[in-house]
Amino acid sequence: MSQYRLDYLDQLESESIHIMREVAGQFERPALLFSGGKDSITLVHLALKAFRPGKFPFPLVHIDTGHNFPEALAFRDMLAEQIGEKLIVRKVADTIKAKGLTEPKGKFASRNALQTFTLLDTIEEFEFDACIGGARRDEEKARAKERIFSVRDEFGQWDPKRQRPELWNIYNGKISKGENVRVFPISNWTELDIWNYIRREKIALPSIYFSHEREVLEYEGQLVATSEFIQLEPTDSVVTKTVRYRTVGDMTCTAAVESVATNIDDIIREITATKTSERGETRIDDKVSEAAMEDRKKNGYF
Amino acid sequence: MDLLRFITAGSVDDGKSTLIGRLLYDSKSILIDQLEAIEKQSKNKEDGEIDLALLTDGLRAEREQGITIDVAYKYFSTPSRKFIIADAPGHIQYTRNMVTGASNSDLIIILVDARSGVVEQTRRHSIIASLLGLPHVVVAINKMDLVEYSQDVYNNIVIDYANMAKSLGLKEVTYIPISALKGDNIVEKAATTPWYEGEALLSILEKVQVQQDIDLEHARFPVQYVIRPQTEELHDYRGYAGKLHSGIYKKGDAVTVLPSGVTSTITAIELNGKEVEEAFAPQSVILHLADDVDISRGDVIVKSNDQPNVAQELEVLLCWMDTKPLAAGKKYLLQLNSTVVKSVVKELQYKVDVNTLEQHASPEQAVLNDIVKATIKVARPVAFDAYKKLRTSGGAILIDETSHVTVGACMIQ
Ligand SMILES: Nc1nc2c(ncn2[C@@H]2O[C@H](COP(=O)(O)OP(=O)(O)O)[C@@H](O)[C@H]2O)c(=O)[nH]1
Numbered sequence: 001m002s003q004y005r006l007d008y009l010d011q012l013e014s015e016s017i018h019i020m021r022e023v024a025g026q027f028e029r030p031a032l033l034f035s036g037g038k039d040s041i042t043l044v045h046l047a048l049k050a051f052r053p054g055k056f057p058f059p060l061v062h063i064d065t066g067h068n069f070p071e072a073l074a075f076r077d078m079l080a081e082q083i084g085e086k087l088i089v090r091k092v093a094d095t096i097k098a099k100g101l102t103e104p105k106g107k108f109a110s111r112n113a114l115q116t117f118t119l120l121d122t123i124e125e126f127e128f129d130a131c132i133g134g135a136r137r138d139e140e141k142a143r144a145k146e147r148i149f150s151v152r153d154e155f156g157q158w159d160p161k162r163q164r165p166e167l168w169n170i171y172n173g174k175i176s177k178g179e180n181v182r183v184f185p186i187s188n189w190t191e192l193d194i195w196n197y198i199r200r201e202k203i204a205l206p207s208i209y210f211s212h213e214r215e216v217l218e219y220e221g222q223l224v225a226t227s228e229f230i231q232l233e234p235t236d237s238v239v240t241k242t243v244r245y246r247t248v249g250d251m252t253c254t255a256a257v258e259s260v261a262t263n264i265d266d267i268i269r270e271i272t273a274t275k276t277s278e279r280g281e282t283r284i285d286d287k288v289s290e291a292a293m294e295d296r297k298k299n300g301y302f
Numbered sequence: 303m304d305l306l307r308f309i310t311a312g313s314v315d316d317g318k319s320t321l322i323g324r325l326l327y328d329s330k331s332i333l334i335d336q337l338e339a340i341e342k343q344s345k346n347k348e349d350g351e352i353d354l355a356l357l358t359d360g361l362r363a364e365r366e367q368g369i370t371i372d373v374a375y376k377y378f379s380t381p382s383r384k385f386i387i388a389d390a391p392g393h394i395q396y397t398r399n400m401v402t403g404a405s406n407s408d409l410i411i412i413l414v415d416a417r418s419g420v421v422e423q424t425r426r427h428s429i430i431a432s433l434l435g436l437p438h439v440v441v442a443i444n445k446m447d448l449v450e451y452s453q454d455v456y457n458n459i460v461i462d463y464a465n466m467a468k469s470l471g472l473k474e475v476t477y478i479p480i481s482a483l484k485g486d487n488i489v490e491k492a493a494t495t496p497w498y499e500g501e502a503l504l505s506i507l508e509k510v511q512v513q514q515d516i517d518l519e520h521a522r523f524p525v526q527y528v529i530r531p532q533t534e535e536l537h538d539y540r541g542y543a544g545k546l547h548s549g550i551y552k553k554g555d556a557v558t559v560l561p562s563g564v565t566s567t568i569t570a571i572e573l574n575g576k577e578v579e580e581a582f583a584p585q586s587v588i589l590h591l592a593d594d595v596d597i598s599r600g601d602v603i604v605k606s607n608d609q610p611n612v613a614q615e616l617e618v619l620l621c622w623m624d625t626k627p628l629a630a631g632k633k634y635l636l637q638l639n640s641t642v643v644k645s646v647v648k649e650l651q652y653k654v655d656v657n658t659l660e661q662h663a664s665p666e667q668a669v670l671n672d673i674v675k676a677t678i679k680v681a682r683p684v685a686f687d688a689y690k691k692l693r694t695s696g697g698a699i700l701i702d703e704t705s706h707v708t709v710g711a712c713m714i715q
Contacts (some may be wrong), residue, residue: 004550004582005513008305008384017586018545021526025599025640049574050543050586053536054529137375144374160372164708165398165623167405168697169547170637174706188386190377 009197012189013046018169019148019185020050023130024057026173027181030130033119034060034080034087036072037248038205039134042186042194044079045203058132059086063118065111066093067229067250075206090122106231110253120156123180130173130181138190148187154178191246192271199264209267211244211259222255246271303381306512309388309403311431312413313423317444321413321482322376322389325504328489329378373403382508397656397671398623400430401711405697408512409438411503416449416479420462426656428463432470433619433654433673433713435693437515439467439475440506446495447481453497470659476510478503516583520687521549522610522695523603524639529588541572541588542597547639547694549605551589552580556606559597560685565606566591583694600641602685602695610687610695616678617715619654619689620647622668624702624709629667634709636680638698644681645700651675678712689713 006014023030032047034040047056060080064073080087092111095118096103104110123131137144147163149171164172173181186194198205216223217230218237224230226238229252243256244267261267312318376387388403390396404410410431414424431439441463449455456479467475478487479495480503486492489504500506529541551557555568570590571581581587589603597603604610622628628647636645652661654673661675668674689696700710 004516004518005304006584008303011305011584014545014584014586018526021543021545021586022640025527051529052575053539054531054541057527138377141374144376145372162707163372165402165699165711167402167699167708167711168694169406169545170639170697170699172637172699172701172706172708174635174701176706188375188377190379190384192379193384 009193009200012186012193013049013197015169015188016046016185017050019171019183020047020132022149022171022173023132023183024051026171027130029126029128030058030132030183031061031088031123031126031128032056032058032132033134034062034076035134035248036062036068036076036206037134038194038198038209039136039186041075041079041203041205042189042197043132043134044083045201046185048083056085059088061088061090061122061126061128061131063115063122064089064091065115065250066091067111067227067252069206069208069225069245069248069251071206071208072248079204088122088126090118090125092118094118095121110250112250112253116156123156128180129175130183132183132185134186135184136189136191136194137184137187146184146187148184149173150182150184151175152180152182156180158182192268195264195268195271199268206248208245208248211242211262211266213240214243214256215240216243216256223258224255225251227251303379303383304512305384305386306409306507306510307386307388307407308409308411308507309390309400309407309436310411310413311390311400311427312444313415313421316413316415317482318389318413321411321442321444321480321488322387324482324485324488325385325387326376326378328485329380329504373399380504380508385507397426397430397621397673400427401434401621401623404430404434404436405711407436408515409440409507409510410436411440411442414441414443414459414463416443416445416455416459419459420466422657424463425466425658428466428470428472429654429656429659432472433621435690435713437474437512438510439472440503441475441477442482442503443477443479444482446479446486447484451479451486451494453495456495456498476500476506478506517548517692517694518550518582519548520608520610520692520695521551521555521605522547522687522692523549523551523589524641525597525599525601525603526640527599528597540594541590542603543586543588544603544640545586546581546583548583548692549608550580550582551587551605557591557603558606558609559595560602560604560610561612561683562596562601563612564593564595566593566595568592602639602641604685610685610692612683612685614680614683615648616680616684616686616698616712618676618678618698618712619715620668620674620676620678620700620713621711622670622672622674622709623711624707625670626702626709627667627669628674628710630676633703635701635703636678636684636698636712637701638684638686639695641684642701643684644703645678647676647700648679649677651677675715686714688715690715 092114147166215226244259261270310318374389378385390399390403460477480487487502491502525542525544527543558565569592571578572588630650633646650665652663652675653665687695696714698712699708702709
């Protein structure tokens with residue numbers, strides 16, 4: 001019976017497609033949150049498999065912090081156009097103006113926390129009842145406990161104590177007015193699974209995932225791209241290095257890794273050999289406290 | 303490379319967290335920054351060893367109380383397999399979590415403290431494993447270092463457990479003596495237990511045959527979503543999107559749509575945008591039928607020569623998961639895969655004592671973590687299989703109509 005055997009990537013893929021179709025079947029106004037990073041690009045690829053030759057039953061939504069890598073933004077626009085799906089962009093800068101929010105200060109002033117405001121406003125504006133996101137449970141401890149269908153109250157807050165049990169392949173998407181659901185179809189994938197899948201499916205990625213030369217600031221062992229968004233001091237050590245990115249977030253809070261990996265095979269080889277987690281190596285924002293992610297999620301973050 | 307989903311169960315302090323930490327650590331799934339974080343937290347330990355259990359502690363409330371409250375998922379892989387661990391807390395009040403974790407698992411590791419042997423919680427975890435129909439059980443007898451790796455101690459526990467397993471009808475049970483703390487028999491066979499003839503835990507996990515657990519005999523395809531592009535060139539395109547929960551479908555198969563009973567033939571199967579001759583569980587595909595029949599989400603397409611039950615009254619074993627008790631006469635939504643129907647719990651026949659399997663007749667109500675036998679009436683006929691026969695078509699949840707919370711897990715009889 002060996003011809004009826006599925007590889008682990010096929011099993012993960014089928015599970016994710018199943019979850020996406022549950023969203024399509026259960027919700028009236030879903031959205032797919034698209035950042036231009038590899039996880040959300042993978043989501044788009046899975047959505048193509050789930051819904052073609054039909055249209056996506058949801059728009060792509062990008063919450064633009066204004067601190068994005070230009071390469072990621074260009075890729076975002078190119079992809080949306082190529083697949084012919086609707087892209088909605090909402091800018092954190094507009095929320096800051098409209099709501100009179102305070103811009104964060106400091107060397108790596110990050111709008112990461114502010115993007116939650118824009119996200120919640122966007123959910124309200126379009127009355128989204130479900131938002132698909134590319135978070136994975138292997139990323140972080142709080143995520144390891146989050147459901148695939150994660151119900152949020154009207155403030156977008158995650159309450160770990162009120163999580164619904166999630167049994168078999170049955171996803172309960174019933175919500176009351178004002179509530180919405182965050183859906184994580186690739187919950188069960190690891191970083192390496194994503195890379196292996198990208199290789200197998202030949203999924204195109206923004207250029208910053210591959211090794212390139214870049215001017216970076218060396219700061220506490222991390223390499224942060226110089227940009228108009230970070231403040232340099234005379235004592236800072238700015239150097240040009242050959243780097244790539246493992247995750248693509250804001251320019252202010254995503255660090256590069258030194259690498260000569262110019263293709264997916266090289267990247268997979270490097271990841272298999274590295275001993276540091278994706279978030280630990282490249283996310284400056286999680287280092288603040290042991291429960292940083294948990295706190296942000298409780299406040300409506302992804 | 304394939305996939306194994308397993309759950310770990312044990313009483314508090316049996317060493318569950320240490321074991322998971324050990325598996326992650328020894329399979330090199332822990333990265334330096336995560337290790338540094340737990341090293342920092344392990345500082346207050348005297349022996350200087352890192353506390354592997356810290357790897358699995360998730361939420362702040364859990365760290366503060368030093369116990370796990372909710373199911374956490376962990377991942378690791380070896381060259382031959384990817385593993386997904388559902389780490390469910392073992393306390394009595396968390397039957398609900400164990401049921402949740404077990405519902406998606408192929409295998410359960412039940413931890414037993416070598417010093418205490420088979421205790422009430424071991425029995426409870428085993429009963430849940432049998433109710434949830436877990437195909438494989440591994441009994442890991444832990445803390446062997448504290449009983450001088452005694453073969454007698456081990457053998458006695460095996461005999462005790464085997465008796466119980468027989469009475470519960472657990473089929474495939476494997477036993478293994480381990481020390482999660484020292485790493486004995488986890489990744490490699492230990493010199494400390496020369497009398498043990500089996501394999502190390504990781505080899506057992508790598509080799510257990512899970513392929514056969516996917517039922518390829520009874521074809522069940524719940525429709526999730528109908529794809530209708532309605533463009534000019536695809537004017538008549540109508541595809542039924544869903545996942546094969548079990549079985550194999552071929553082009554040309556005679557099929558019946560349930561609950562309506564309408565029949566048709568499969569004219570095409572699309573897998574990832576390409577037409578294929580056949581598809582099998584658990585693939586996600588699009589089916590096309592010969593006739594223009596009225597099919598929507600919640601319908602189940604099955605092969606005409608092998609049909610599930612269709613009924614409006616269901617006998618279920620029900621695990622109650624809500625703090626508000628369940629009483630006969632209450633109405634809920636019942637969700638079985640993509641089918642959602644109104645339902646009413648008509649009668650509670652008996653309550654199962656999860657420690658002894660004894661039945662207590664006609665309970666007034668069911669409270670959080672109770673398992674009861676009940677009769678549920680649904681508003682319209684639904685297609686289902688007995689859970690024991692087909693796990694993927696016999697499990698359903700109950701949803702509170704106003705709070706929308708998942709309040710119960712049903713295993714249809
Ligand atoms: N001697 C010994 N101690 C162990 C072993 N496994 C776990 N422990 C200890 O037992 C205690 C409880 O372990 P833990 O993993 O937290 O248990 P859990 O509550 O089941 O997750 C800890 O102090 C562990 O170090 C073992 O194999 N041998």
